[in-house]
Every structure is written in C-alpha cells, then in structure tokens.
Amino acid sequence: MGLINTNRVFNWFRDSENKKFTLVLLVLFCLLLEETIHLYWGIELAYTHVFYILLVLAAIWYHQRAVFLAIVLGVMHIIVSYEILGELTWPPLLRAMMFILVTAIVAVISATKDEYQKEFIQSKKVIEENHEILISYITECANRLRHPIEIVHDNLRELEKQVEQEGPPGDLKIRLQLQIKNTEQIIANLQDLNGAIVTDDKEIPEAYREFISR
Amino acid sequence: MNQVLIETVTGDISRGKNLVLRLTTADRLKQDNIDIVKTMADKGYRVIVITTNQPAEVLKKNYEKSGIDIAKLFFIDAITSYAIGTTPAAEQNVRFISNPSNLTDLGIAITGALNESEDKDPCILFDSISTMLIYLPSASISKFIHYISNRLRLIDTPGVFLAVGKGLDPMMISNLSTFMDDIILPDVV
Incomplete structure (x- = not known):
C-alpha cells in the first residue's frame, strides 16, 4: 500500500x-x-x-x-x-x-x-535494436539455409524411394537437375551470408559479426 | 485422399473464405497438392497450378496417375527453365518462367492466366511458399504473396497456398496469416 x-x-x-x-x-x-x-x-x-x-x-x-x-x-x-x-x-x-x-x-x-x-x-535501446536485428538475421539465415536443405533432402529421399519401388522414372534427369540447381542456390545463399559477415554489413552488429566469423 | 483436408478446403471456399494457406509436412506436400487439384478440378474450376517446387512435367505425370484431367489445368512453371538452363519447347497450358526469383514475370504470368481464365471459373494452387525461400528472402516472398492474394480477392477467385509448416518461421506465418482467410495446420490429415 x-x-x-x-x-x-x-x-x-x-x-x-x-x-x-x-x-x-x-x-x-x-x-x-x-x-x-x-x-x-x-x-x-x-x-x-x-x-x-x-x-x-x-x-x-x-x-x-x-x-x-x-x-x-x-x-x-x-x-x-x-x-x-x-x-x-x-x-x-x-x-x-x-x-x-x-x-x-x-x-x-x-x-x-x-x-x-x-x-x-540510449545504450540499452541500441543493444535491444541490435539484438532484434541479429534475431531477424539468424531467422532469415535459418529460413534460407536450413529449410532449403531439408527440401532438397526430402526431394532426393522421395526420388530414391521411387527408384527403389518403380525403377528410374522418365523424368529422373530433370528432377536431379532441379536438385543440383537448388543446392547451387543454397551455396550462393551461404556465400551471401559469408559476404555479409566479411563486409561491413550494418545489419550485423560488429560484436556479433566477430562472433559469427570466429 | 485426405478427406478431412478436402472438406476443410471446400468448406472454406463455399463459406467465402477464398484464400487458404495449407501448412503441411514435407512428406505430405505432394499428396496434398494432388488432392486439392483433383477436388478443385472435379468441382469445375480451372486450376492454375503455380509451381516453384516440381517441374510441370513431373506434376502432370502425378496428376495423370491420380486420374486428373490435365486439360482442365493451367501451369505456371517457374522451375523447369531454371533447372535445365534453357527454355523448354512451348507446351499447351504451360507458361514457363525463367527463374523462381523473377517475381515480375511470375506476377505477369499469374495475372495473364487469371485474365484468360476469367470465364472458366479459375482457382489457384501455389506450390509452394517454402520452396521459394531457396531463391528469395522471406520479406520479398511475403510481399509477393500479399500482391497475389489482393489480386485474387479483387476478382473473388479462390487460391490455395501450400507451404511446409515446419520450415517457416513464426513471424512469416504471422505475416502470411494476415493475407489469408484461413490457415489449415499440418495436423489436419
């Protein structure tokens, strides 16, 4: 009271x-x-x-x-x-x-x-903003790396199952080409991430950039 | 066929909830796609299948195996040209897009297909939002889905958007949910 x-x-x-x-x-x-x-x-x-x-x-x-x-x-x-x-x-x-x-x-x-x-x-606000940016950045990385890898994995697993059960399908080549393209894009996404770490990308706070690139 | 899913989708559309996001699992994505296309085609819709996941050629075979009349379908294939590196020979009912990240061409193709199908009761199946994450940042995808959903809403056309639920972060699902009339969760099987 x-x-x-x-x-x-x-x-x-x-x-x-x-x-x-x-x-x-x-x-x-x-x-x-x-x-x-x-x-x-x-x-x-x-x-x-x-x-x-x-x-x-x-x-x-x-x-x-x-x-x-x-x-x-x-x-x-x-x-x-x-x-x-x-x-x-x-x-x-x-x-x-x-x-x-x-x-x-x-x-x-x-x-x-x-x-x-x-x-x-002011410094608390800056820390909170940086933290929020980092969380968004990590989320985007997970979106554009982890999940695509899962998609490629699932597609290849399905193809394997189909080959096992029915033999090689007629569209085997294009389906493999697609997965190759997907993996190439994932590698490009990874390079983007590296680029963002190495260059002065303001989206990643300096301390975190140093931490990620260790 | 996943009866519960089909009843939920058709129930939504009959109640005027035209825009539906189906969050599914990776192993059910293919079957959900087939089930929804079959149901909508059987109901007399001209289904416009927008694919960034599997080439139209592969989808056509899957649909034929499931007894779907592919003459009732129209494909916007954003993956084949990209996968094989050249533009495939023109096919009836298929429009090829050079790259899944080329949202301008994709948007033009969708608008064109909707205009052409105006008198044929069109509906859209988008397969899939999760695959687009390979090629585009989530913010661009959200903006694009917002654009498409607005377009569909203006002409009162149903649209079902597929995504692997586990792969989307909660913020993105939350963004997408604001454009949709209903979200069907993966446990609806």
Whole structure:
C-alpha cells in the first residue's frame, strides 16, 4: 500500500506542469515565511531551512537554472535583514551563500545523474535494436539455409524411394537437375551470408559479426 | 485422399473464405497438392497450378496417375527453365518462367492466366511458399504473396497456398496469416 502511494506521488511529480505548480507553491510559502517570521517577527533563524526544500527540488528538476532562484532568495534574505538591522551582517550573507552553494552542488549531481541515465537508456535501446536485428538475421539465415536443405533432402529421399519401388522414372534427369540447381542456390545463399559477415554489413552488429566469423 | 483436408478446403471456399494457406509436412506436400487439384478440378474450376517446387512435367505425370484431367489445368512453371538452363519447347497450358526469383514475370504470368481464365471459373494452387525461400528472402516472398492474394480477392477467385509448416518461421506465418482467410495446420490429415 505504502509502495503504491509512493509510486503515485513519484508519478505525479513526473509531470512538468505538476513540478512547476509545486515550485510556485513553495516559492509563495518561502516569501510568506520571509515576510512574516523574518520581517514581521524579526526571527532570522531556523525558518530558512524550509528554503532548502524549494532549492533542492528546483536543483533536481531544473539543474543549474535553480541557482538563479537561490540567488534571488539569498538577496531577498539579505535585504530583509538589512531592513530590520539597518546594517549588513555576516549571518544573512553566509546563509545566502549556503543557499547558492547547496543548490549548485545538488544541481551538478542531478545533471550528471540525469546525463548518465539518458546515456544508459540510449545504450540499452541500441543493444535491444541490435539484438532484434541479429534475431531477424539468424531467422532469415535459418529460413534460407536450413529449410532449403531439408527440401532438397526430402526431394532426393522421395526420388530414391521411387527408384527403389518403380525403377528410374522418365523424368529422373530433370528432377536431379532441379536438385543440383537448388543446392547451387543454397551455396550462393551461404556465400551471401559469408559476404555479409566479411563486409561491413550494418545489419550485423560488429560484436556479433566477430562472433559469427570466429 | 485426405478427406478431412478436402472438406476443410471446400468448406472454406463455399463459406467465402477464398484464400487458404495449407501448412503441411514435407512428406505430405505432394499428396496434398494432388488432392486439392483433383477436388478443385472435379468441382469445375480451372486450376492454375503455380509451381516453384516440381517441374510441370513431373506434376502432370502425378496428376495423370491420380486420374486428373490435365486439360482442365493451367501451369505456371517457374522451375523447369531454371533447372535445365534453357527454355523448354512451348507446351499447351504451360507458361514457363525463367527463374523462381523473377517475381515480375511470375506476377505477369499469374495475372495473364487469371485474365484468360476469367470465364472458366479459375482457382489457384501455389506450390509452394517454402520452396521459394531457396531463391528469395522471406520479406520479398511475403510481399509477393500479399500482391497475389489482393489480386485474387479483387476478382473473388479462390487460391490455395501450400507451404511446409515446419520450415517457416513464426513471424512469416504471422505475416502470411494476415493475407489469408484461413490457415489449415499440418495436423489436419
């Protein structure tokens, strides 16, 4: 049950509109905190931790662009502090710098992770496509080699049976000629396969080509 | 004669399922061919036998042995010229194609035979899809069968396509099944 709910929340956040909506709500909430707790009540500790929820989420979702938000929040925090105290002090400056630093770190990590994930999905897709191509190729080889050999074999077996039971039929020559032609075509099909392996036929992925031609 | 097969084929055609793929076994291919041709000829159809498997000369002997009147048949032989290396002397009711992979000529010959037989109630027997795999990639065969089946459907003409079931990969059978009205599996004997 808990897992289902977590998944539902996770899926909800996949929608870019929902992400924007969440960030706008958090921005409004942070402005409210700055206005009431800091400016109105004059408390400048603890409430700024809430800013990190906004900044971390923004950094995860929008990477380096979230740093601008951190700068805006930091500057706003410094201005409000200046309004209250009438002078510029170190604590709000440090807090503003921490906003920017934490956001930048999360943004870089998140961007790198997303880049790896993208590459991983891309390479998985390429592997799957290559695998599919190989399966089609092997199937076609089986179609054009194994089955024709079976046909020639069956035709010759039938001819043998007929010769045994009734003696050589009048059309023996043409039937043998046909089987010779069939075997010639099978050899040509085999040469096509070899050609495809030796040349740079893009239908066969390089690793598989190397494997088949061992 | 394989009565079950014959009843299935004739039943399909009488119900308007004109295009039938018969998946058979290698040892039954020849007999299935004879049974279907005999039944269709007896029903008054002019059977157009398209062969890529056995020369028309061999098929004619098999049919005569089984009591089929070969005057009611028309052959499109895509294998004899290829096997002997020259074009055989012209024969009545036989059209020779230079090579089984020459699908253009094969298509023209089939269309011509259907047009000529328009008032004679034609039907087609294709022997066999599996043999064509020796000469052509499966994709080309599927396209060609699609073309022929569409042609037959347009003129409301029955067609039975033979293939050795074991030799066709499932993807190809699946492709072919989309063009056909019914598939008769090898266990129908």
